Amino acid sequence: MLQHQPPPALDPIFHALADPARRGMLERLTRGPASVSQLAEPLPMSLSAVVQHLAVLEASGLVTSRKVGRVRTCTLDTTVLSQAEKWINARRIAWERAFDRLGVYLAETKPADEA
Secondary structure: OOOOOOOHHHHHHHHHHOOHHHHHHHHHHOOOOEEHHHHHOOOOOOHHHHHHHHHHHHHHOOEEEEEEOOEEEEEEOHHHHHHHHHHHHHHHHHHHHHHHHHHHHHHHOOOHHHO
């Protein structure tokens, strides 16, 4: 079994980030709120497919939306993204420490003729 598995709350976030179309939508939302039509414009897919992708983003908590009249506007929730960032940084720090220990071990165990 793997150690350091992400908490279950992170699973939907990583699932949402796994798709390039959804990452593109998130990238667009970093510049500010956008309508579903604006998010769909650059994508080579139907509006229905875009709505399905947005449902995944909303389920993960990365995106919130509200409907005013006939326009649904989406907004990025950066607090949810920061949860994933914290988990990734903790793993990075752990791996850096492991590599540092490996470097020390290899330096200490290097044969004398290689010095």
